[in-house]
Amino acid sequence: MINKREGIPCMTLFDIVKSFGLKVKTGKDRLDEEVTGGYAGDLLSDVIAHSLKGNIWVTIQTHPNVVAVASMKELAGIILTGGREPDSDTLHKAEEEGIPILVSPLFTFELVGKLYQMGISGMGEC
Amino acid sequence: MKLREIRDILDAEVITGDANLDKEIKYVNAADLISDVLAYSTGPGALLITGIVHSQVIYAANTIELGAILFVRGKRPNEATLQLAIENHIPLLTTRYIMFETCGRLYQLGMRACIEKVKDDRGGK
């Protein structure tokens, strides 16, 4: 996928993992997923309403419903912030559905800020 | 950064009429859950970026002495929340931008969180 505005390729999950040294909990084989933009938040219905296909979802929610939502909306993956770990049901479900889950020690505001500076936008297209 | 500048960068609407837009905001926290708001906001006078519109957010704001609350995703506080905010002199703003974009823009302009990351024993690097 090429950035429609500037003609450069979209970032992938691998680029993000590498830049931030994120722990990859699931989806090691899906890191070439292209990231179309970012979505941050912990209210699941808001994610359902506003997130876009290919977005990377930044959240603190660790229960299995995050996998259902990510799968429904075809998100590129989930980054848990504040060093949170997905619970075991969540891991299991993510493996089944092929949803990458990554972990960052940074808190949401900081991680999003850094992702934004990398070029990931919250305005829709990458 | 002053609340006025935050309003301008995010095309935000000021909901509480008498908000002091010259108020200085030093730190920002972004959270959608009350428990998260309470756990990680330590600096008084911080800005909370949130999608929580129910009145618990004002009780939380009082507990941690928040400077202002900015609702994202075009959300607006319900009536109870608005009344409580007015009584407690907490400025409320709303922006149509989503949390990701809101955080990104403020970070780009130098705003930082109250705490940056968890200590290393909790999965940090």
Added chain:
Amino acid sequence: MTGAGNNIPFREMFHIEGGNFTNAGSISSQVKKILMRAGFSHGVIRRTSIATFEAEMNVICYANQGNLSLFITPDSLKIVVEDEGVGIPDVDLAMKEGYSTANEKIHELGFGAGMGLSNIKNNTDEMILTSKFGQGTHLEFVVSLEGKDRLVPLLSTKE
């Protein structure tokens, strides 16, 4: 897939236990699997899954228990949810984005933001919501089938 002929819709019913957050999402997941096995298009599956998920969560969050039925006909996918519980005193108010009667536990799980019903409305072609306050709520919604999706129920009943 059951259904003796083209005119009898496929039907499957699921029970939802109110307050049981452990298995939350499992019903909508089963519905999604049925639709995927049947071979419906991507868009139809996504829209139906989203609406079913929100409907399931509403029963878990706000009712004592409920039944969710999936009907598949050549023209449409229909979900009917009948629950027992306090019901909704003002349906118009409940439909407003942001309106919520969620308790703390529900909020902390990330639900109760008041977007569920509007997510259902925005992902379906028809929606009916009625309630008897003190007894329960009846919700039904339809996703219309177009083009190739209209052939799917016919093909499946030829097994």
